Amino acid sequence: MSDLIRLSRACLGVEEKEAILRIMDEGYLGMGNEVKAFEQELEDFLAARWKVACVNTGTSALHLALQACGIGTGDEVIVPSLTYVASFQAISATGAIPVACDIDLKNGSMDPIDVAKKITSRTKALMPVLYGGDKGNLNEIYAVAKKNKLRVIEDAAHAFGASIDGERDIICFSFDGIKNITCGEGGAVVSRDPNILERVKDLRLLAVRKDTEKRYQGQRSWDFEVEEQGWRYHMSNLNAAIGRAQLKKIDTFAQKRLSLAHLYRQELQNLPMRFLDLDWAHIVPHIFVIIVSEEQRNELKTFLENNGVETGIHYKPNHLLKKFKGFECLNAEKFWTQALTLPLHCLLDEKDVLKVTDLIKLFFSKA
Ligand SMILES: *Cc1c(COP(=O)(O)O)cnc(C)c1O
Numbered sequence: 310m311s312d313l314i315r316l317s318r319a320c321l322g323v324e325e326k327e328a329i330l331r332i333m334d335e336g337y338l339g340m341g342n343e344v345k346a347f348e349q350e351l352e353d354f355l356a357a358r359w360k361v362a363c364v365n366t367g368t369s370a371l372h373l374a375l376q377a378c379g380i381g382t383g384d385e386v387i388v389p390s391l392t393y394v395a396s397f398q399a400i401s402a403t404g405a406i407p408v409a410c411d412i413d414l415k416n417g418s419m420d421p422i423d424v425a426k427k428i429t430s431r432t433k434a435l436m437p438v439l440y441g442g443d444k445g446n447l448n449e450i451y452a453v454a455k456k457n458k459l460r461v462i463e464d465a466a467h468a469f470g471a472s473i474d475g476e477r478d479i480i481c482f483s484f485d486g487i488k489n490i491t492c493g494e495g496g497a498v499v500s501r502d503p504n505i506l507e508r509v510k511d512l513r514l515l516a517v518r519k520d521t522e523k524r525y526q527g528q529r530s531w532d533f534e535v536e537e538q539g540w541r542y543h544m545s546n547l548n549a550a551i552g553r554a555q556l557k558k559i560d561t562f563a564q565k566r567l568s569l570a571h572l573y574r575q576e577l578q579n580l581p582m583r584f585l586d587l588d589w590a591h592i593v594p595h596i597f598v599i600i601v602s603e604e605q606r607n608e609l610k611t612f613l614e615n616n617g618v619e620t621g622i623h624y625k626p627n628h629l630l631k632k633f634k635g636f637e638c639l640n641a642e643k644f645w646t647q648a649l650t651l652p653l654h655c656l657l658d659e660k661d662v663l664k665v666t667d668l669i670k671l672f673f674s675k676a
Contacts, residue, residue: 314665316619317487317596320562320655321551328550335546337527340514343546345525347553351497354556355473359480362498362509363549367466367483369513369542370496371399371436374462374479376538377498377508380405380433386462387427388436389419390626390641395483396436396464397627405433409628409636414644415586417598418445423638425453434460439468440623442489442595443587448475470563470593479505484552487654489566489593490559492552495544515539563593565655569662570594573651576666580673581605596623597653603646605676610649612672618665621650 332343344363351361364370380386382404388396390409400407411423417440424435437450447463454461466483469490473480479502482488484495498509514520516539520530524543544552555562567589574584582601587594601609610620626641627633651665 312617314618314652314657314661315654316621316650316652318654318656319486319491320558321491322554322558324554324557325551328554329547332546332550338547339545340521340524340543341527341546342525343549343553344544347544347549347556348497350553350556351499354559355499357473358501359473359499360501360503360506362506362513363544363552364496364498364509364513364542365544365548366494366542367464367481367485367488367496368395368399369540370481370483370498371396371462371464372402373509373512373540373542374481374498374500374505375400375403375405375434376512377505378434378460378462378479380460383431384433385429385431386434386436387424387432388464388627389438389440390628390636390638391417391440391624391644392438392464392627393466393624394627394630395466396438397630397633400436401632406431407627407633408432409626409633409638409641411638411640412440412644413446414640416443416445417441417585417644417648418443418447419450420640421446421449421453424450428453428457428459432457432459434462436462436464438464439466439471441585441587441598442468442471442592443585444471444591451476451478454478467595468592470559471591473499478502484548484555489562489595490552490555492544492548492555495548495552512537512539513542515541559593562655566594566653569653569657569659570597572659572662573597573666576663577669580670581676582669582673594653596621597651598623598648599651600644600647601649603643606647606649608676609669609672613665613668616668618668619652622648623650
């Protein structure tokens with residue numbers, strides 16, 4: 310049997326290897342000039358005056374963005390139940406309560422109508438998740454936020470590479486091993502609000518005031534002030550070096566992901582399943598999800614696995630977890646039983662996708 314077709318993988322080359330060796334030769338592994346250069350290159354890439362602070366994971370990006378907004382004990386943050394548990398844990402890490410809201414079945418994104426229902430006097434922010442890399446119902450979400458004077462902290466872990474349009478508040482990216490670009494592990498907080506950026510830059514270095522500037526000059530603060538709880542969440546030069554090499558390849562990665570997703574959609578037409586309604590012209594697809602009947606989903610998953618194709622399920626709704634229970638999100642539960650994520654990464658080629666789609670056609674012809 311041929312090799313396993315993996316669900317997701319990092320796409321690394323000689324450039325990343327050379328970058329790591331360069332940092333090792335330079336001998337400054339922690340947070341220094343390389344992180345500064347990566348932040349600058351991310352700002353150039355995002356353009357339009359977006360400012361960037363890099364951290365060690367996407368989860369810490371979310372945590373610090375919330376803390377920078379002054380969110381903590383007694384506050385509530387509304388978040389779609391259909392997300393990686395990282396979004397929920399980042400909210401509860403601040404002491405705030407993650408209030409699970411439902412999703413829109415057509416795109417897997419936060420449902421603005423359910424959001425409006427779940428707003429209370431304790432609600433401080435909304436955390437939409439850019440499911441699959443798509444903006445989903447983001448315009449409506451921002452309208453609800455504006456009306457209720459709430460901050461918006463976007464979990465954009467899936468969405469790096471997509472253009473950022475419209476008025477947006479805070480956007481958090483992940484650069485973990487399987488995201489659209491990787492640093493090994495890493496994340497970033499993006500905003501045009503200078504206060505947020507300044508706060509995140511302090512909070513990532515144990516809340517030592519202005520330590521970032523020192524470290525970018527290869528120095529440390531010996532006499533300093535601390536006024537609140539901070540964390541060791543900064544990015545290291547080693548991780549930034551990998552990220553810089555990856556960022557240079559984003560256009561190739563984007564094209565590859567889009568063309569593979571296009572091939573899936575073309576090949577899987579007219580089968581008893583549906584695709585998510587995403588803005589394919591403007592995204593860099595991070596995962597490729599199909600929706601099948603609840604009766605067939607597990608059977609199809611097993612069939613593909615038995616034939617060397619790894620698949621995933623994004624995600625188990627968080628309100629079904631003991632720590633985050635107490636909310637009703639029926640669409641998220643339905644989605645969880647019907648969704649199946651097919652392999653999508655930059656080391657796949659057309660032949661791999663055709664193997665997957667042929668297997669799916671075979672499955673439905675026998676069903
Ligand atoms: C990956 C991911 C995160 C967390 O990012 P890490 O860098 O792994 O901490 C958060 N939310 C979603 C939706 C993700 O996919």
